[in-house]
Amino acid sequence: MATLEIHDLHVTVEADNATKEILRGVDLTVKQGETHAIMGPNGSGKSTLAYSLAGHPKYTVTGGTVTLDGEDVLAMTVDERARAGLFLAMQYPVEIPGVSVSNFLRTSATAVRGEAPKLRTWVKEVKETMQQLQMDPSFAERNVNEGFSGGEKKRHEILQLELLKPRIAILDETDSGLDVDALRVVSEGVNRVRGTGEVGTLLITHYTRILRYIKPDFVHVFAAGRIAESGGAELADKLEEEGYESYVKGGA
Ligand code: ADP
Ligand code: MG
Ligand code: MG
DSSP states (O other): OOEEEEEEEEEEEEETTEEEEEEEEEEEEEETTOEEEEEOOTTSSHHHHHHHHHTOTTOEEEEEEEEETTEEGGGSOHHHHHHHTEEEEOSSOOOEEEEEHHHHHHHHHHHHHSSOOOHHHHHHHHHHHHHHTTOOGGGGGSEETTTOOHHHHHHHHHHHHHHHOOSEEEEESTTTTOOHHHHHHHHHHHHHHHHTTOOEEEEEESSSGGGGTSOOSEEEEEETTEEEEEEOTHHHHHHHHHTTHHHHHHOO
């Protein structure tokens, strides 16, 4: 069973010629089959956690460990992390001019699986998944994220998630900027993946509304660069009522 273990993770970024510590001792274990929600105020370091796990060069790990089934994730290149089964859906997905969605998906699948997917079954799989996400077939010929609406970007992230079948998926604010219909379609995609029981999901969000569609097994409150409190789904209800004020004011 795949297990992602984060222990005492410290991360800094360079900003305005100064080194700023953003993550200050994150401890978290995500197992295959589990869904964890990370919730917290803006600027608390949620995206920094996601980028650090994905190996973004802007973020420097200054302490702690991250392992996937005991393997040192921090020693892996970005590609190696993807092959090991880590997947990140970014809060702000980047445009890739000149690369079609169709080519991008096939190249990604080839990189992750170590061999090109068989064309016949692959085309069918892509088509069916796009249908489920209510994406027009012509979408496959567009350039990645170029001129995509907020909802299209998020559907495209979930399309990747469903096709690449990672072992641990990190979804950073997949709910932001979605109307109710898009939120439902995107949530159904996440729930399909979850239903396989083969993926551990880390759902990062600022708002509780996506948790009406995707019921987390665990909820963690993120404040000032670390997990301030952990609980079950009921913790999200408490946050819905009380907000993050007590965590921000009280300090960590
Ligand atoms: P969240 O996702 O919880 O809103 P972020 O991880 O995006 O928080 O940001 C946490 C803090 O780190 C913020 O103060 C932000 O300005 C800073 N930060 C994050 N990434 C960078 C970066 N690449 N360069 C400079 N500062 C950054
Ligand atoms: Mg933010
Ligand atoms: Mg963020």
